[in-house]
Amino acid sequence: MGGGSAGWLVAAILAADHPADGPQGLQVTLVESPDVPIIGVGEGTWPTMRDTLRRIGVSESDFMRECDAAFKQGSRFNRWVSGAADDVYFHPFVLPQGYGDANLAERWQDAHAHVPFADLTSFQPHLCVHGKAPKQASTPEFAAVANYGYHLDAGKFARFLRQHCVEKLGVRHVLDHVVAVQAAPNGDIAALQGATQGALAGDLFIDCTGLQARLLGQHFDVPLLPQKHVLFNDCALAVQVPYPAEDSPIASQTSSTAQRNGWIWDIGLPTRRGIGHVYSSAHCSDDEAERDLRQYLAASGGPADISPRKLTFEPGYRARFWHRNCMAIGLSAGFIEPLEASALALVELSANMLSEEMPATHGTMELAARRFNDAFRYRWERVIDFLKLHYVLSKRSDSPYWSDHRESVPAGLRDMLALWRHRQPSRHDFGRADEVFPSASWQYILYGMGFHSAPGGGIRRRDNAQAADNYFREAASLTQRMLAALPTNRELLDHIRRHGLPTI
Numbered sequence: 001m002g003g004g005s006a007g008w009l010v011a012a013i014l015a016a017d018h019p020a021d022g023p024q025g026l027q028v029t030l031v032e033s034p035d036v037p038i039i040g041v042g043e044g045t046w047p048t049m050r051d052t053l054r055r056i057g058v059s060e061s062d063f064m065r066e067c068d069a070a071f072k073q074g075s076r077f078n079r080w081v082s083g084a085a086d087d088v089y090f091h092p093f094v095l096p097q098g099y100g101d102a103n104l105a106e107r108w109q110d111a112h113a114h115v116p117f118a119d120l121t122s123f124q125p126h127l128c129v130h131g132k133a134p135k136q137a138s139t140p141e142f143a144a145v146a147n148y149g150y151h152l153d154a155g156k157f158a159r160f161l162r163q164h165c166v167e168k169l170g171v172r173h174v175l176d177h178v179v180a181v182q183a184a185p186n187g188d189i190a191a192l193q194g195a196t197q198g199a200l201a202g203d204l205f206i207d208c209t210g211l212q213a214r215l216l217g218q219h220f221d222v223p224l225l226p227q228k229h230v231l232f233n234d235c236a237l238a239v240q241v242p243y244p245a246e247d248s249p250i251a252s253q254t255s256s257t258a259q260r261n262g263w264i265w266d267i268g269l270p271t272r273r274g275i276g277h278v279y280s281s282a283h284c285s286d287d288e289a290e291r292d293l294r295q296y297l298a299a300s301g302g303p304a305d306i307s308p309r310k311l312t313f314e315p316g317y318r319a320r321f322w323h324r325n326c327m328a329i330g331l332s333a334g335f336i337e338p339l340e341a342s343a344l345a346l347v348e349l350s351a352n353m354l355s356e357e358m359p360a361t362h363g364t365m366e367l368a369a370r371r372f373n374d375a376f377r378y379r380w381e382r383v384i385d386f387l388k389l390h391y392v393l394s395k396r397s398d399s400p401y402w403s404d405h406r407e408s409v410p411a412g413l414r415d416m417l418a419l420w421r422h423r424q425p426s427r428h429d430f431g432r433a434d435e436v437f438p439s440a441s442w443q444y445i446l447y448g449m450g451f452h453s454a455p456g457g458g459i460r461r462r463d464n465a466q467a468a469d470n471y472f473r474e475a476a477s478l479t480q481r482m483l484a485a486l487p488t489n490r491e492l493l494d495h496i497r498r499h500g501l502p503t504i
């Protein structure tokens, strides 16, 4: 139920993995309301989206043309540490060169701390700075020279997925506003009652109705566990702005620029930029937030005549995501804030786990639900810790917003920070399958924000300075080769619009 990015992604993954005409196939029906629009934001994805799109059988060239999509190679964080103009660091999508093989962080701190950690260990920040694409025109669809995800138009993406689901994957599409839920005698959902088309019966109901969580939240009363005491942002002002010129460069990363009471995202699509100020209503008024957004636009070549769209949300996640024969995926399962763009990645992870662990009978439904709830409670907790890390390490002191962040650190994160004073984050800290943020991501943020181990460094493994230096040289040499060989983002996107990418 629900035809936003979440509903159509889940429908596509289930229908592609379990074709209705195959043995023990599934019949997937998606009902969406003609009266309730989709949220229409959510323009940044992770590299996981490449696997998802390939798996559901779309052409990458069609996807990029029809969804106004561009390449995303990570995030660039501006003014998060001191607030100064030269306060910049990257969280790229590629792992540091030689990650896991040598203690890069230790050597960086000992001998190279004057260079930002990601700039030393990875070629990708340099590609971003030079506006380079992550592949060449001859690289096949979905293959990468440098790991990448996408920036896309959320409205066009939902329509693109809908067409693919209906025309290629056999998903039945029902346009109807659900007005009631019919309960079965055992308490399960038996059917959804549509305003015009009657009852829709089913075995498993997936609530993708966005922030209202019509089934899991409203019908089953599964509460949202609020997280505003940890991550304060609950509002956003979003605008879409044209480029100053037709050939303006297209950024290859999401820019996140810290503000007095939040931060501003800046996402480059082929035909426009999507920009938004995420902020805490407890710390500033809408007028102040709009003033900061206007200042940002004025300084970055944006227009002055804007009418931002305001979005509000209650940061939190459901106490359970799967209850009886109903599960919530997408905004109905929870939403914290868009920093690090993890919402669609959680949708993909949820659909993947459901698809792989799809209960064959009602008898195993409860067990599947327990396993799913355990896996995703853990993932939401890690997302919260990871997002909070960005605020906790900031040294900004220009508003109570930042000091309040440093005074509300969850106990688990505080423990990890104490450990990391003596050793780098490792795979032992994040050992589950499909960790949302692997230890390399934690390192990129920690060291990007200048976190150092205690002087003298705690317990050290054998000295591998030589190995680390070799990897730093390798990253530098790859940087030179890739800068010379890769087209700019705009050049490659223009090429794809005209000629497409080769298929394998």
Ligand SMILES: Cc1cc2nc3c(=O)[nH]c(=O)nc-3n(C[C@H](O)[C@H](O)[C@H](O)COP(=O)(O)OP(=O)(O)OC[C@H]3O[C@@H](n4cnc5c(N)ncnc54)[C@H](O)[C@@H]3O)c2cc1C
Binding pocket: 001, 002, 003, 004, 005, 006, 007, 031, 032, 033, 034, 035, 036, 037, 038, 039, 040, 041, 042, 043, 044, 045, 154, 176, 177, 178, 179, 208, 209, 210, 211, 214, 236, 276, 311, 313, 329, 330, 331, 332, 338, 341, 342, 343, 344, 345
């Ligand atoms: C400010 C902001 C920025 C974001 N940025 C990012 C980002 O960069 N990256 C990212 O991954 N995510 C981002 N997100 C999250 C992302 O927007 C969502 O995860 C994504 O769009 C999925 O939304 P959804 O499909 O769950 O809900 P929606 O898009 O709200 O869809 C809800 C659907 O439910 C249907 N519906 C509702 N009621 C009924 C009814 N009674 N009967 C029938 N149908 C009904 C509606 O018609 C609609 O089709 C952002 C979110 C916000 C708020």
